[in-house]
Amino acid sequence: MMTGMTSSRPLGALGAALALCLTLAACGDDAVAGKAGPTGVPTPTGEPTRITDRGDLSVARSDTREDSVYPEPGDPVVDALHYALDLTWDPEQDRLTAEQRLTFRATADAPRIPLALSDALEVSALTVDGEKAEFTGDGDRLTIDHPVTADQQYVVELAYAGTPRPAEAPSTRSDFRQGLGWNITDDHETWTMQEPFGAFTWYAVNDQPADKALYDFTLTVPEPWSGVANGVLTDTTTRNGMVTDVWHLAEPASSYLVTVAFGHYQRTDLKSASGVPIQIWAPADGEPLPGGTGTAPDAIDWLEKILGPYPFESFGIVVVDNESGMETQTMVTLGNTEYSLSPAVVVHEAAHHWYGDTVSPADWSDVWMNEGMAMYLQGMWEAEQQSIPVAQKMDEWAGFEDDLRASAGPPGAYDPQQFGDGNIYYGPALMWQELREKIGDDRFFALLKDWPASRENRSTDRADYLGWIEKQTGEDLGAFFDAWLLGKQSPPRG
Numbered sequence: 001m002m003t004g005m006t007s008s009r010p011l012g013a014l015g016a017a018l019a020l021c022l023t024l025a026a027c028g029d030d031a032v033a034g035k036a037g038p039t040g041v042p043t044p045t046g047e048p049t050r051i052t053d054r055g056d057l058s059v060a061r062s063d064t065r066e067d068s069v070y071p072e073p074g075d076p077v078v079d080a081l082h083y084a085l086d087l088t089w090d091p092e093q094d095r096l097t098a099e100q101r102l103t104f105r106a107t108a109d110a111p112r113i114p115l116a117l118s119d120a121l122e123v124s125a126l127t128v129d130g131e132k133a134e135f136t137g138d139g140d141r142l143t144i145d146h147p148v149t150a151d152q153q154y155v156v157e158l159a160y161a162g163t164p165r166p167a168e169a170p171s172t173r174s175d176f177r178q179g180l181g182w183n184i185t186d187d188h189e190t191w192t193m194q195e196p197f198g199a200f201t202w203y204a205v206n207d208q209p210a211d212k213a214l215y216d217f218t219l220t221v222p223e224p225w226s227g228v229a230n231g232v233l234t235d236t237t238t239r240n241g242m243v244t245d246v247w248h249l250a251e252p253a254s255s256y257l258v259t260v261a262f263g264h265y266q267r268t269d270l271k272s273a274s275g276v277p278i279q280i281w282a283p284a285d286g287e288p289l290p291g292g293t294g295t296a297p298d299a300i301d302w303l304e305k306i307l308g309p310y311p312f313e314s315f316g317i318v319v320v321d322n323e324s325g326m327e328t329q330t331m332v333t334l335g336n337t338e339y340s341l342s343p344a345v346v347v348h349e350a351a352h353h354w355y356g357d358t359v360s361p362a363d364w365s366d367v368w369m370n371e372g373m374a375m376y377l378q379g380m381w382e383a384e385q386q387s388i389p390v391a392q393k394m395d396e397w398a399g400f401e402d403d404l405r406a407s408a409g410p411p412g413a414y415d416p417q418q419f420g421d422g423n424i425y426y427g428p429a430l431m432w433q434e435l436r437e438k439i440g441d442d443r444f445f446a447l448l449k450d451w452p453a454s455r456e457n458r459s460t461d462r463a464d465y466l467g468w469i470e471k472q473t474g475e476d477l478g479a480f481f482d483a484w485l486l487g488k489q490s491p492p493r494g
Helices: 293-307 343-351 353-357 368-386 390-408 423-439 441-454 462-473 478-486
Strands: 078-090 095-106 113-116 121-128 135-138 141-144 153-162 181-184 190-193 212-222 226-229 232-239 242-254 260-263 265-271 277-283 315-320 332-335 359-361 458-460
Touching: 078 113, 078 260, 113 153, 121 135, 121 141, 190 332, 212 226, 212 260, 226 242, 226 265, 260 315, 265 293, 277 293, 293 315, 293 343, 293 368, 293 441, 332 343, 343 353, 343 368, 353 359, 353 368, 359 368, 368 390, 368 423, 390 423, 423 441, 423 478, 441 462, 462 478
Parallel strands: 078 212, 277 315, 315 332, 359 458
Antiparallel strands: 078 095, 095 153, 113 141, 121 153, 135 141, 181 190, 190 260, 212 242, 226 260, 232 242, 265 277
16 A cells, blocks of 8 residues: 655455456557557457356465454454455445355364455345355354354355445544445445455455455446456456456455456556556546556566566556555556556555565554565665665655654554554665665565565465565574564664
């Protein structure tokens, strides 16, 4: 997620069987050659393509845990493997009608299946492995009365509908005021942002960062609108005035990294120098490449020189009616504001695909693992654009970093009611510069490249990360990291 801007710093109905069974001037090669441009949705082909089975789900197996900061929306007994979400949005009624298929592994014996789902949505049918199951809703908890056995796999299918309601954010940031999860605009379009939680406002989920799963989306809305989600758009059909877009996410994602948006969009196709396909979905009544979104290919190119190959098969940006930005996996969600659409934020959110997406925090106490490195890389990029040393950029940030700790706590032990404050961005970014100066550029940049590759498609924690760094460098860095991550005051800099 991008830093918050302040004046003081930068910043089908459910049947009997429920059968759903991101410088930066030139664009990539295609754009330079004039081949890219705004397009509509793909040519309609006929019947909607509905979601089917994904086969081997082992890549999505997770070591689940109860989050130490925000434990409520989920339970470690559920290891979600695959979510198939068939969502229909009615903008006239602001009503979501949904069918969902969740395949999960039980991590322990348990008498019931615990999930999170907003009480704004009414469940009309639910089965487990094809058999009707009883369930209860209590607030944002959905409890299914069905026993599970450790390491066995189950399929939950449900139908539900209603007007989703965003969840209150545990944050003082102004761009969180609209709430977390599913949001509806004044024009009845929709968008989702759900860090650190909020996926439960629109589907039944284990809404914890440690649990990664595969996703398929079937999104239906009246034409000429589109549904945009993570992954690759595999099919678009139109029937009886309704458009259905089918999206496939090939790599597992934590629920906070999932995005769905319904609205009237235009699409522009770009490509990075290395061949990464990029889509920009922008409001149909505006510029096809608003703000700095057209710099996405160069952002990927710049990051690949530092971090190695882009870790996913596609990249994209969907522009929505809010004030924030979020590194939603393969399809970044950016608010339609000057800062959110700036090239610096595009770099920041693209950087998260190495630090935050392919490797995610297993616990929200370690969100600094995402934001500190993305902020440091943004600082490197800004320094290049300004033709100044990165150390000078860090000096600028150090001028206010201590105030951030005093306000919201240390980066690794922040105030849970001030999630996403600047303390988790700037302190860790300064820490990485100090480590770079301590161990030298060769070892530092080797670390930056090797870590995401070593933990691809996993969620992990500070013990694993910092232990790995010490092993790679041969340095005893425990006191160094403790001072930067847990200290109530900024440590002295070299």
